[in-house]
Amino acid sequence: MLERGLEEKTYVLNLGPQHPSTHGVLRVELEMEGEFIIKADPDIGYGHRGHEHMAENRTYAQFLPNMGRVDYLHALAYNQCYCMGVEKLLELQVPERAEYIRVITAELNRLTSHFLWVGAYLMDLGAFTPFLYCFDDREQVLDLLDYLTGSRLTYCFYRFGGVPVDIDDDFTAGCRKFIQRLRGRWVDYDNLVTKNVIFIHRTRDVGVITQEQCIKYGLTGPMVRGSGIPYDIRKSEPYSAYPAFDFEIPIGERGDVMDRYLVRMREMEQSLRIIEQALDKLPAGPIMAEKIPKRLKPAAGEVYAAVETARGEFGCYIVSAGDTKPYRIKLRVPSFGNLSILPEIAVDTLVADLVAILGSIDVVVPEIDR
């Protein structure tokens, strides 16, 4: 806990744990002088549910639904990472069609996560209308994913060795229609948000993160891409069917909040490209691997699997002792590292800037707390 400022000049203000802009149950203890922040200390753990402990007491298959609850906004990517890790341990080969389906659904999920982020972020800044525009688009994606997987938020769609349900023509047609509609909407977003003078003033040169800080704090995702480092696991450490697709990695120049916003907006367009290519090139074939043992007992060993989620790199480090239950699963969540930089970049800013910076980090607190 921070020591109370004994001089009369500073005082302590609590941002949270119940607060409209902390995106979850997060408390930031601010030591302030007037409207300037001297020290910011995030206090996490309000949502600690013990996922890693649960992992040690459940079989691999029983733990699979937990992954959708770690970060519920991009649940499919987390599912994918965990499945990848276990499949490596079991030496299962996932059929190509299943990989393509995984990519399509994960990218659609990425879109919903970014839409929610844009809407909520602009609401933090005081603009209420983009929230509804974003949710309108998000609903279209949720309908598509609901049609396929049966869930709207906490997906548990992948299985070890593939996917359980195949996509049909209705789904494909719906995807294409959605992509076309969304491409026409980018202009609206540009006019309403990106070119908005007040928005530019609130986000330009605010919360600058240098490349050196990225390395020292282990940041990943749009945080480092906004600072100019083209690090995206889908390109640096390709997994699943990503090598087959042609897409770019948008990067920013200055590492401020505006750049991170632009990176996420442009990433959405790249996701559309990936989905389109995946639908075009979708191969025929089975959707589940052939010989999956009934009782999953991977050999003793360790595996580290990583995927690129909407927030950054999610890593699943599984240690197996040759048993049906894992010995240890470590969930390396992107928001944990990303949030750890807040104390450094929040110094000497205003509360309004803190809200802007905190929003641009795109934290999902339940994944930090696990």
Add this chain to the structure above:
Amino acid sequence: MGMLAGVIGVVTLVAVNALFLIWMERKVSAHMQLRPGPMEVGWHGAIQTVADALKLMGKELITPKDVDRWVYLAAPIVVFLPVLLSFLVIPFSQSLVIRDMNVGVLLILAFAALTVLAVLMAGWASNNKYSVFGAIRSVAQNIAYEIPLLITLMSIIIMVGSLSLVDIVNAQSQYWFVLVQPVAFILYLTCATAETNRAPFDLPEAESELVAGFHTEYSGMRFALFFLAEYTNMFIVAAVATVFFLGGWQGPFLPGIVWFFLKVYFVIFIIMWFRWTFPRVRFDQLITFAWKILIPLAFANLIITAFIMKLR
């Protein structure tokens, strides 16, 4: 007798206006956000506000423990009364004005300043850091934006030569002042939005930063009074805009009072439009904008107006 009728008329107007404006705000915001808004209660949700008001009246009046009791209780009243009194001088049509004082504008501006006091009272008495924050921001904001507001209005007053609102309307019989003073109109609208604490200048009640700013600790009917005061203030500010720039009650065919209300609600619509389009400015940007941009512009406008009037 006429005075009494006027006062009763004004109180009724204030109540009905608030009901109407809240419904209008919800509908305008809804349609700008691609959704229909209240549709259930009454025709297109017209009676929704009445239902909400009844609900608010039934809410428990929670007084937090360590508040400064009399200041806390007085703040909603102090915020509402000056706004109500400003109605004394507004000319609704050539014959409908409760009291045409020859310092009408001065009265309105003086009472507008009193609302700042009420906000400060509310924020301070609530014994809550967020409320104090909101109150301090509001004081700084209101003081900063009152100056360009005054100077802008002075440009019009120079042209007319009188502080009485009826005189100002009568002086626009040939052409409306918005045509000769467009810069002043835009300046006035900006300052008016800031004076009424509306977005993008709604920092005192910035929802996402300060929970609810200076009225965080108010619930039920007390909160409703703040709300009422805000909408009534909007009406006053739009009425002043109508009187000063849009020709007041003047217009063909329809009776004066109808024109007056149409113009007032048009200006209110523009103010609402601002809210749903722009994000919030940051506090230092807000103050910089007022002191470094609006005040010089307003002064320049005043000097040019004075020159031209002298040359005539």
Add this chain to the structure above:
Amino acid sequence: MLRDNIQKALAPLQLEQVAVGDYAKTGCHLDATAAPEQMPAVAEALLSLGCFLESLTCLHYPEHFTLVYHFANFQELCRLAVHVKVPFDQEAPSISHIYPGANWYEREAYDLYGIRFTGHPDLRRILLPFDADFHPLLKKFGESPADA
């Protein structure tokens, strides 16, 4: 090649083991084992090569803790896993003065396992309430057989 550079940089530190890993099976290109005191030097060597700390995991074994550090690099793909055995009553050295990102990871390891880090500026609980008196992820060895 980054992998060779890392091996070259780690060679003078005389770690217990630095071996090429089977990436397809384990996801790591290099596997190393180090003693606790060597960790800060390892961290400095890797920082100079531009690697970032990807993850810090603690494992509870019957005889000792094992800290597993994963390092990766933005420029070139090469994941290094460093295993450090820490006996129970011993403290591990903190690398948070080299990698500030390790600060929170070390607090988490302390919170969940009770392992302490010397030189950590602010070693307090991060996930559990500050007055909790237990470390949740410690295994209870010998209590019940671990099978399905």
